[in-house]
Amino acid sequence: MDSAPPSYQGHRYPVEIISHCVWLYHRFPLSFREVEELLLERGVLVSHETVRRWCAKFGQAYANGLRRRRPRPGDKWHLDEVFVRINGERKYLWRAVDADGNVLDILVQNRRDTAAARRFFRRLLKRAGAVPRVVITDKLRSYGAAHREVMPSVEHRSHKGLNNRAENSHQPTRQRERAMKGFRSVGGAQRFLAAFSGISPRFRPRRHLMTAAHYRAEMTVRFAIWDQVTGVAGLSAAA
Structure with a gap:
């Protein structure tokens, strides 16, 4: 059953503006001030600090709503990790996607050793609520050790070119x-x-595999689901 959209009680701006700001910030590489400027061009006076608070409050709720409406993940999962600089220190971003490119989970960790891989595997299985048929990783040995502990029955393919x-x-x-x-x-x-x-991958379909008509139809459906998640569709129906 679909969950209800988040509550906007106490907010003086309509849900259409709030949801549009959150969408702009997560869909495009924009700063809060640039979102503020785009709204100003439309005659809407919103400060960049208000945009920041909206994104912090509603971004994860919208993302969760989109995930609940996403089809069941495929049975082939791709895992990878990259380093990111956070306040000048090297950290590692672990990511898992299915064969269609849907992001299953991400996790920022201090290391990329076996303990970190094990932690990510367990979190991934819990959040996905499913067990894959195949897991594909690069040649980092930590994946193999964690795989044998957490999901030994799942086929593991370790090859950089496959990932x-x-x-x-x-x-x-x-x-x-x-x-x-x-x-x-x-x-x-x-x-x-x-x-x-x-949020972002939801509006990044594999455009190169679609005709123009197919792409427009697909994006129309995705925007309709966004309106359901944010509550905009409910307001339109009530009107």
């Missing part, structure tokens, strides 16, 4: 990291990327 799906999914994150001039804290990076990975 382009996960590696390509890091590109939007790198783009945002540059636009934000890096992340300030581990917690802040985890919170932003958790919401970002649930």
Whole structure:
């Protein structure tokens, strides 16, 4: 059963403006001030600090709503990790996607050893609520050790050339990291990327595999689901 959209009680701006600001910030490499400027051009006076609070309050709720409406993940999962600079220190961003490129989970950790891989595997299985048929990783040995402990019955393929799906999914994150001039804290990076990975890919279908008509129809459906998640559709129906 679909959950209800988040409550907007106490907010003087309509849900259409709030949801649009959150969408702009997570869909495009924009700063809060740039979102403020885009709204100003439309005659809407919103401060960048208000946009920041809206994204912090509603971003994860919207992402969760989109995930609940997502089809069951495929049975082939791709896992990869990349380093990120957070406040000048090297951390590692672990990511899992299915064969269609849907982000299953992300986790920022201090290391990329067996303990970190084990922690990510267990979290991934819990959040996905399913067990894959195949797990594909690069040749990092920590994956093999964690795989034998956590999911020994699942086939494990370790080959760098097979893991382009996960590696390509890091590109939007790198783009945002540059636009934000890096992340300030581990917690802040985890919170932003958790919401970002649930919202941004939803509006990035594999355009090169679609005709123009198919792409427009697909995006229309996705925007309709966004309106349901944010509560805009409910307001339209009530009117």
